Amino acid sequence: MVVPELRPWRAARPHVTRVASAVRPRLARAADAVGPRLARAATAAKPRVVRLARAVSPQAARTYKPKTWQYTAGAATAGLALAAGVVTSAGPWDSTGQRTAERDWAAAQERTGGTDHGRNADTSDSADTAGDAPRPAPSAASVLTGLGGGVKSAPNGKALAALLGPLLDVPELGTRRTAAIVDVATGKRLYGDGAAEPLIPASTTKIATAAAALAALGPDHRLTTRAALELDTKELVLVGGGDPTLTARKEADGWASLRELADETAAALKKRNVRQVTLSYDKTLYAGPELHPIGVNDNLAPVSALMADEARTDDSTSGPAPRVTDPAKDAAARFATFLADHGIKTTSPGPSKATNRAQPLAEVSSPPLSTLVERMLTNSDNDIAEALARQTAVASGQRADFDGAGEAIRARLKKLGLPVSGAAFKDGSGLNRDDRLTADLLTSLLAKAADPTRPQLRATLTGLPVAGFTGTLTSRYTDGAAGVVRAKTGTLTGVNALAGTVVDQDGRLLAFAFLATDTTDPTAAQSALDRTATALSACGCG
DSSP: OOBOOSGGGGGGHHHHHHHHHHHHHHHHHHHHHHHHHHHHHHHHHHHHHHHHHHHHOHHHHHHOOHHHHHHHHHHHHTTOOSGGGOEETTEEBOTTSOBHHHHHHHHHTTOOOOOBOOOOSOOSSSOOOOSOOOOOOOOOOOOOSOOOTTSOOOOOHHHHHHHHHHHHSSGGGOSEEEEEEEETTTTEEEEEESTTSOBOOGGGHHHHHHHHHHHHHOTTOOOEEEEEEETTTTEEEEEOOSOTTOBOSSOOTTSOBHHHHHHHHHHHHHHTTOOEEEEEEEOTTSOSOOSOTTOSBTTBOOOOSSOSGGGBSSSOSSSSOOBOSOHHHHHHHHHHHHHHTTTOEEOOOEEOOOOTTOEEEEEEEOSOHHHHHHHHHHHTOHHHHHHHHHHHHHHHTSOSSHHHHHHHHHHHHHHTTOOOTTOBOSOSSSOOTTOBBOHHHHHHHHHHHTOTTOGGGTHHHHTSOBTTTSGGGTTSSTTTTTTTEEEEEEEETTEEEEEEEEEOTTSOEEEEEEEEESOSOHHHHHHHHHHHHHHHHTOOOO
16 A cells, blocks of 8 residues: 655656766665675565565566566665665665656556655645555565675764764754764664753654554554444444544545445445434544644644544645544544435434444455555654554553553653653654654664564654655755655754664765754754755765
């Protein structure tokens, strides 16, 4: 299941030629260094890729070419991993290792295939997603650790300090700033400046939320919305499973469809010769207040276990938008309308709780959790972030409210062996100014997500926006490290943050985190952070 980004990619084509020239030399150096080992790896992996292709699409299996797999694996293994962050002469790579230029060509031919998470001209922390959803196509898995061999050793800490110190010590980054750099292949911290000091993380909090949810639930977990009938009272209960991506739109584009749920429910009722029901909705999966401490805000709907289209009142799919005040009641009202189209009469919906005796009639499920995580990170989607935080609480046996979710996230990260000292999670989105994270925790978390023994965490990396191409980094880095930096942005009043990964000139994959508070000009602060990440990508500091 994928999130669309076909038509918007075409707007990025003018960037590709410029970026390709910058990236091609390091790709060539890395490929030359690891070529012999890649051939062996490709031979070993070929049967698995063919099996995957046949499982997804027989046609894709027939068109599979070993040479494409070898080249993809080569680029990733050489440290140009996190495939969507790398640009070759054919274009950037997406999260599965497929060239997005190839996917765009397929779209031009009115074919399907490919994976990405959407981007739009909106460059806020919640960029829009548009286009038609392609079906997934098999491609090589990302390889997230360097093989060593011809790839140079990790950058020297003193050289990094000399490079980054002056770039970070600027007035644009306010009065307090911290930073950390980690070599992803080894997990070793190469540079730190106040790395253990907790600061307001803004939306970089979503990195922690993503990892905690994936650790608690697994990447294949799905959120299910269902309809159940109380046989003795003929009460039809719409039961929310906490899926904010449930959609009432005619074209579901791969997301769970409220219309489909109504279709199947109506059919099940007619089989039972039931044409009129009392309609109720159950949102009891979550507890506590629904309204975020920031109050009514276009960046976030009330946090409810039942909602459709993130309770938006317009046609947007991400970014700020007016929201309904009662998402569950709104979703149930839409459900009633769809049932009426099938001749099922309902009462005005009201709150209830489905009993254990209720008979299941129909259900629809979200895409895998990994897809939700990627959409959340790429578009900085606050609604998905808060939903994943509550789901983490449910899976951890905590009360599914803001406090319980924060405790569950912290506990999951601690269980992963991450440095959570000083960390405080008051929400899952980072909108709460009482959140606290350290640069040390963020970089350690990113390195952990790249650990080959932790494949369940991989979406924490593949969902990061690609500089100059996707999500909240769409219009940033257009003259710098486009396609080489992947990072989560964070912006609140007086707060600017950036955390992600970058490939340096020697082909090393580095995780970085920069946190700044008391900034006065958000645009200037963003530019300062971008310059620092760009300098890191250009560093040959071994």
